[in-house]
Amino acid sequence: MSEVETFRAPIIARASDRSPSSQILKSNWEGAGGVAGWLSSVDHKEIGKRYLVTAFLFLIIGGLEAAVMRAQLAQPNEHLLTPEQYNQLFTMHGVTMIFLYALPVLSGFSNYLWPLLLGSRDMAFPRLNALSYWVFLFAGIFLYVSFPLGKAPDDGWFNYVPYASRAYNPGPNIDVYALGMVLLGISTTVGSINFIVTLLRMRAPGMSINRVPILIWGTLTASVGNLFAVPAVSLAFFMLWMDRQFGTHFFDVSAGGQPLLWQHLFWMFGHPWVYAIVLPAMGIVSDGLPTFCRRPLVGYTPVALATVATMALGFGVWVHHMFATGLPVIAMSYFSAASMIIVIPSSVAVFSWVATIWTGRPVFTSAFLFFVGFVILFVIGGVSGFMTAAVPVDLQLTHTYFVVAHLHYVIIGINVFPVVGGIFYWFPKITGRLMNEALGKWSFWVMFIGFNVGFFPMHILGIAGMPRRIYTYPEYLGWGPLNLIVTLGSYLFAIGVLLFFLNVFVSLKRGKRAGDNPWDAASLEWSTSSPPPVYNFAVIPTVASRYPLWEGRLNQSDDDRSSMQEGFLLDKGRETMGTTSLDAEPDVILKMPPDAYSPLVLALALAVLFIGALLHSWWLLGASLVVILLASTSWLWPQRSLSQIET
Amino acid sequence: MVELGVSRTVLPVGSKAHHASGWWGMLTVIATEATLFAYLLFSYFYIASHAIGAWPPYGMPKLSLAIPCTMLLVAGSFTMWWGERGIDRDNPVRLMIGLVVSAVLGLVFIALEGLEWAGEPFHLTSDAYSSLYFTVTGFHLVHVAVGLLLLMVLFVWTALGYFDAQRHSAVSIGVLYWHFITIVWLAVFFTFYIAPRLG
Numbered sequence: 001m002s003e004v005e006t007f008r009a010p011i012i013a014r015a016s017d018r019s020p021s022s023q024i025l026k027s028n029w030e031g032a033g034g035v036a037g038w039l040s041s042v043d044h045k046e047i048g049k050r051y052l053v054t055a056f057l058f059l060i061i062g063g064l065e066a067a068v069m070r071a072q073l074a075q076p077n078e079h080l081l082t083p084e085q086y087n088q089l090f091t092m093h094g095v096t097m098i099f100l101y102a103l104p105v106l107s108g109f110s111n112y113l114w115p116l117l118l119g120s121r122d123m124a125f126p127r128l129n130a131l132s133y134w135v136f137l138f139a140g141i142f143l144y145v146s147f148p149l150g151k152a153p154d155d156g157w158f159n160y161v162p163y164a165s166r167a168y169n170p171g172p173n174i175d176v177y178a179l180g181m182v183l184l185g186i187s188t189t190v191g192s193i194n195f196i197v198t199l200l201r202m203r204a205p206g207m208s209i210n211r212v213p214i215l216i217w218g219t220l221t222a223s224v225g226n227l228f229a230v231p232a233v234s235l236a237f238f239m240l241w242m243d244r245q246f247g248t249h250f251f252d253v254s255a256g257g258q259p260l261l262w263q264h265l266f267w268m269f270g271h272p273w274v275y276a277i278v279l280p281a282m283g284i285v286s287d288g289l290p291t292f293c294r295r296p297l298v299g300y301t302p303v304a305l306a307t308v309a310t311m312a313l314g315f316g317v318w319v320h321h322m323f324a325t326g327l328p329v330i331a332m333s334y335f336s337a338a339s340m341i342i343v344i345p346s347s348v349a350v351f352s353w354v355a356t357i358w359t360g361r362p363v364f365t366s367a368f369l370f371f372v373g374f375v376i377l378f379v380i381g382g383v384s385g386f387m388t389a390a391v392p393v394d395l396q397l398t399h400t401y402f403v404v405a406h407l408h409y410v411i412i413g414i415n416v417f418p419v420v421g422g423i424f425y426w427f428p429k430i431t432g433r434l435m436n437e438a439l440g441k442w443s444f445w446v447m448f449i450g451f452n453v454g455f456f457p458m459h460i461l462g463i464a465g466m467p468r469r470i471y472t473y474p475e476y477l478g479w480g481p482l483n484l485i486v487t488l489g490s491y492l493f494a495i496g497v498l499l500f501f502l503n504v505f506v507s508l509k510r511g512k513r514a515g516d517n518p519w520d521a522a523s524l525e526w527s528t529s530s531p532p533p534v535y536n537f538a539v540i541p542t543v544a545s546r547y548p549l550w551e552g553r554l555n556q557s558d559d560d561r562s563s564m565q566e567g568f569l570l571d572k573g574r575e576t577m578g579t580t581s582l583d584a585e586p587d588v589i590l591k592m593p594p595d596a597y598s599p600l601v602l603a604l605a606l607a608v609l610f611i612g613a614l615l616h617s618w619w620l621l622g623a624s625l626v627v628i629l630l631a632s633t634s635w636l637w638p639q640r641s642l643s644q645i646e647t
Numbered sequence: 648m649v650e651l652g653v654s655r656t657v658l659p660v661g662s663k664a665h666h667a668s669g670w671w672g673m674l675t676v677i678a679t680e681a682t683l684f685a686y687l688l689f690s691y692f693y694i695a696s697h698a699i700g701a702w703p704p705y706g707m708p709k710l711s712l713a714i715p716c717t718m719l720l721v722a723g724s725f726t727m728w729w730g731e732r733g734i735d736r737d738n739p740v741r742l743m744i745g746l747v748v749s750a751v752l753g754l755v756f757i758a759l760e761g762l763e764w765a766g767e768p769f770h771l772t773s774d775a776y777s778s779l780y781f782t783v784t785g786f787h788l789v790h791v792a793v794g795l796l797l798l799m800v801l802f803v804w805t806a807l808g809y810f811d812a813q814r815h816s817a818v819s820i821g822v823l824y825w826h827f828i829t830i831v832w833l834a835v836f837f838t839f840y841i842a843p844r845l846g
Contacts, residue, residue, distance in 0.1 A: 005660045006813055014649040124668045193675040197668055227675060231683035239690070239782070248771060248778035250690065256704070256775035261693050265686060566651060578666065588659050588666040633800055638809050638817055643661020645809045 006646065008589060013569040015538040017529050024571050025535040029121070031595045040595040042126035043534060047133050048112025049430065052423075054137055055105035056501075059416075062096035063494060065089045074487040076475040086471035087154040088173070092147065094157030095177070099184060100140045102277040102415050103222075107132075107191055109422055110219040110280060112430065114195065116525035116532060117213050119204025119541040121576035122592050124197040127599050127635065128190050134603030135187035142610060143180035146172050153177035156469060158270065158321075159240075161251040161262045166244040172614070175244060178237040179610045185234040186606065192223035192230075200581045204524065206543040206562070207584045210304075213523050213546075214297065217304045218283025221311045222276035228315070229276070233269035236262055245616070260325060267318035275314040278410065279307055281418040282349060282378075285371045288418075288425045289353055291521040292368035293360025296547055296554070299352040306345035313342050323394045332391050339389035346382055350375060365519075366440025370421030373448045377413025381406060384459065399469075402462025408455045420447070420500055427504070428518045432530045433511030439503045447496030454489025457482045522547035527564040539567035540577045543584075573641065591642045598635040605631060667816035670823075677827045680790075684831050687786060688838050691779050703843050704776050705769055712763040713840045716756050717832065720791075723752035724829040727798075731822050737812040739805050746805065749825065750798045753791055760788055780839065787828075787835050794828045797821045 015021045031037040041047070069089050072080045081089065111129060115122055123129050146152050151171045155164045164174045199220050203212065239250040240262065249255035251262050290297045297303065319327065319335035353375050362368060384406040388394045397403060420443075428434045466479050473479055517526040526549055528537055541564045545551055548562035568577055574592035579585060605627040612621030638644035659666050695702050730745015764784075769777040801821050804810065810818055 006663075007657050008660050009653045009655070009657045012651045012654055014651055125672060128672075189679055193672055193679070196675050197671045200671055201668055227679045228682045231679055232686045235683060235686050235690070242778070242782065246771065248782070249775045250694075250778055252775070255773075256694065256698060257778075258694050258697050258775075261690055264693065265690070268686070568654065569650075578668070586654070586656060586658055588663065589661070590668065591661040629796070636800075636817070638804060643663075644814065644817065646811065646814050 005643065010586075010589060011569045012567065013539055014566045015569065016565060017533055017538055019538060021569060021571055022533065022535070022538045025538065026533065028571065028574050029535040031534075037595065039600055040597050042122075042130045042593065042595050042599070044111050044115050044123045044126065044129055045430075045532065045534075047129050048108050048110075050133055051104050051108030051111055051136070053108075054133075054140070055101050055108055058096050058100040058104070058140060059497075062093050062101060063497065065093040065096065066490065067494060069093065070487040070490050072471065073473075073483050075484065076473055076477075076480045078472055081471060083471045084154065085150070087156075087469075088147070088150070088152040090469055091153045091156050091177075092144075095143060095153060097411065098157055098273075098277070099181070100136075100143070102411060103188065103273075104136055105419050106219065106222070106277065106280040106415075107136075109284065109419070109426070110195060110215070111191075113215065113426065113525060114198055114219070115202065115536055116429075116528065117216060117523055118198070118202055119207060119524045119537060119543060120198070120202040121536045121540075121570075121574070122202075123194050124201050125194045127593055127596050128194050130596075130599035131603055132187045132191035132194065134600055135183065135190070135606060138603055138607035139180055139184035139187060142183055142607060143176065146176045151176075158266050159262075161240065161243075161259045162253075164240060164262075165251060175241060175614055178241040178244070179614050181237045182234045182241075183606065183610045185230045188226050188230050192226040195219050195223040196227070201578050201587075201590075202576065203579050203584045204541045204543045205567075205577060205579055205584055205586050207579075209582050209584075210301070211543060211546045213283070214286035214300070214303055214307070215280060215283035217307045218280040218286075221307050222279050225272040225276050225311045225314065229269045229272035232265045233273075236265035236269070241613075260322075263322050263325065264318070267321045268315075270321065271318045272311065272314045274410070275311050278414040279310065281374075281415045281422075282307070284418045284422040284425075285353065285374055286349070287523065288367055288421060289371045290356055290360070291425070291519050292363045292365055292371070293356050294363065295356065295360040296522070296550070297352060298355040298359065299348070300546060302348050303352050306348040309345040310342060313338060313345070317342065320389055320394070323391050324398050329391075336389055336391050340386060343382065343386055346378075350379060350382075365424070366435070366437055366444055367421045367424035369441060369444040369448075370417050370424065373444065374413060374417040374421065377409055377417060377451070380456075381409030381413050384409060397462055399467055400462035401458040401466045401468055404468050405455055405458035405462060408458070412451060412455070417447075423500075423504070425519070426525075427507065427511075428514030429525055429530050429532070431508060431511070432514055433507055434514050434518060435503050435507040435511055439499060439506070443496050443499035443503060445496075446499060447493055450489050450492030450494070450496050452489070454486050454491075454493050457485050457489075461486070517549065522550040524548055524564070537564075537567075539565070539569055542567050593639075593642060596635070598631050602628060602631040602635070661814075662816040663814060664816055664819060667820070669820050670816060673820045673823050677824070680827070681831065684783075684786070684834060687783050688834060691783060691838055692842075694775050694779060698776075702776070702846075704774060705767075707843055708780075708840050709763075710840055712759050712766075713836060716759050716763075717836050719752045719756045719759070720829045720832050723749040723756070724826050726752065727822050727825050731818055734805075734810050734815045734818055735812055739808065739810060742810070742815075742818065743802060743805050746798050746802045750795055750802075753795050753798070757788060757791055757795075760784065783835055783839070787832055790828050790831065794825050797824060 031041045072078050151173050153176060154173050159177060162168055199216060242248040243250055243252060249257040251257050251259050253259055286297055286303055317335055317339045319331060320339045323332055388397055388406060424435055424440055461479055461482050514530045516530055524541055542562060544560050544562045547554060551561050570576060570589060576590050576592060577586055578588040578590040580587045605624045609621055609624040612624060726745050727749040730742045733741025733745060771777060771781045801818055
């Protein structure tokens with residue numbers, strides 16, 4: 001095809017994966033295969049799987065760090081670890097879980113699922129998607145470079161100055177953290193941009209904004225939040241690095257700087273981030289739970305609005321992390337009230353899940369158990385959060401194990417439980433095989449009991465005055481017995497997680513064949529094969545309701561039905577449908593890029609740039625800048641095949 | 648496969664003006680970059696509001712170079728707008744003139760800014776104000792430099808005859824970024840040069 005088209009009236013066809021047209025689609029979309037294909041792939045399904053696997057590897061690393069810390073704390077006066085080692089372990093545990101597991105694992109789900117949920121053939125920017133993964137991987141490795149040297153970041157994940165300043169922390173520890181976080185921020189930002197533009201542009205015709213699954217709302221909200229939050233932390237870390245390496249004075253009070261500026265910038269980012277790592281997970285539950293309750297979600301619109309409202313409010317509550325810093329009472333009162341208001345959208349979601357279960361006919365699968373477990377843990381974590389939102393209570397409890405208990409209920413409860421449930425739910429779509437249900441239920445009960453035995457007593461320890469981040473404690477304080485229970489419970493929890501991983505490995509090889517829609521679920525991803533073909537859909541589906549695969553039984557009138565077998569064929573190269581932002585009317589035929597090495601090259605060059613900065617190796621930094629410029633220019637070069645040039 | 652017919656609506660194919668995904672992508676880039684500058688200026692005002700003694704510590708910042716700088720960037724936005732209108736009318740030469748003139752104005756901006764840097768009585772490491780001054784204007788200078796590179800690349804692409812009235816979304820996207828750089832400068836200019844005079 002030498003002629004570049006400007007306009008086309010696309011063909012509408014009836015086709016399935018077995019149609020001859022699908023052979024053409026397959027050859028259009030399939031990559032090179034082998035190592036070359038692996039390194040250059042821009043397929044959102046590949047990238048999604050890589051995100052999931054990498055995030056789970058970081059979960060294991062972070063879990064091992066926690067296991068060592070719990071061994072140290074199991075009894076009073078233990079000396080398994082030195083204080084310096086303990087500082088690095090709790091810092092890297094937090095950094096790993098919060099930055100390298102919690103959001104990336106959700107990006108994995110969203111990257112894999114978004115185009116399938118939306119009825120599209122890829123994300124808006126497939127190469128940017130690959131870049132976001134590679135940069136995440138390299139940033140994760142970067143953050144661990146100094147770990148084997150015993151010089152890992154050691155000031156906790158929120159890294160307060162002045163302890164993080166050079167005078168008190170002269171090694172490379174904090175520089176690695178600062179630069180690694182700026183690098184990771186690039187990955188998060190480009191990933192978020194991709195989700196936002198995908199939502200605005202890539203939905204199947206008819207999937208108006210009020211018909212998208214709640215997971216889409218969750219990830220969209222998280223991405224918009226990240227767009228506005230990540231610059232705060234990238235800037236804070238950059239300024240800290242400048243203070244440490246070039247003698248600027250942003251946080252140096254002796255030259256007019258302000259240490260509290262660090263805390264403001266960090267928590268202006270940090271609190272929205274907390275919602276970024278839970279809202280998509282809540283979306284997983286809002287989409288998965290109704291499938292197992294055999295009914296639509298109760299209150300779709302309130303839940304979607306609550307998702308957005310939570311994030312909007314989340315930008316106005318950061319000071320509740322700083323109640324003990326001596327701010328004016330009037331400011332603290334405002335932020336305390338704002339924090340308490342978040343209970344409202346959270347409760348909307350909780351009551352909607354409870355009502356869905358209550359009025360549904362629950363099927364007690366492993367996924368269902370994990371989703372219900374999540375609701376229970378969310379309520380407990382929410383109550384402890386509400387408690388610490390009150391200034392006087394917070395002044396008593398801040399920096400104690402009560403906060404550790406709260407944040408683990410929130411992050412494990414609202415992130416890990418939905419994620420594991422989500423794997424049980426979508427594993428058959430991703431691999432074509434079901435996971436083992438008996439083993440799944442065992443892993444749920446072991447994880448659920450282990451988690452509560454391990455983490456609930458931390459509330460009591462906190463009220464009893466045990467501070468967080470102490471590497472050991474004397475016997476006469478009486479914290480020993482509860483700490484032993486915490487250690488044993490958390491080990492039981494870890495065994496439950498291991499059972500889950502075991503299930504994944506066994507089911508990959510021996511799981512029952514799933515078929516297209518093993519759960520009889522309602523959304524578009526279940527209308528295509530398991531695993532989905534490389535082009536996702538033989539024709540672009542047309543959507544007429546929130547539950548396209550349940551329309552027959554939801555009394556939808558016959559002339560207003562979604563259509564999965566008939567639709568736009570779009571088989572002239574890699575193509576998919578671009579639609580309008582709100583109503584999803586067909587708007588443009590999008591030409592999608594071929595596989596490319598430029599994302600990998602660009603990511604490598606970025607990683608080298610940051611290594612150069614870390615080592616003060618300016619020629620390395622300059623050389624990588626040149627590569628970055630060349631790779632970006634070649635990436636952006638207008639292509640006739642993408643209809644970016646006509647002449 | 649059964650072909651059922653042809654759509655009644657005729658759709659544009661590929662990157663066309665605001666149909667291009669890149670246009671939307673650039674809007675999100677601008678959103679996040681604008682936020683970055685908002686946090687930079689927040690840091691300035693935060694430190695200013697806690698300052699002990701005179702602020703700014705070296706007296707009112709001189710306007711003798713800052714005002715010409717501002718005019719250069721604003722003029723550069725207008726020349727770029729004029730050039731972009733050229734390609735709308737299938738006139739790549741007018742676009743190329745617009746790109747060159749805007750790039751030259753940008754280059755002079757960088758030179759004047761460098762002159763101002765060289766003339767300051769303080770250094771990056773003097774105190775919190777000087778750190779803020781060089782970092783914030785430095786962030787903006789880097790953006791101008793990136794903008795210049797964009798204009799250069801667009802010039803090459805225009806010279807290669809890639810663009811016409813129908814297809815030039817790369818131009819629209821690049822120009823959008825160029826305008827953003829101007830608008831950010833206005834915010835930086837107001838913060839450093841005007842705001843202290845209002846107090």
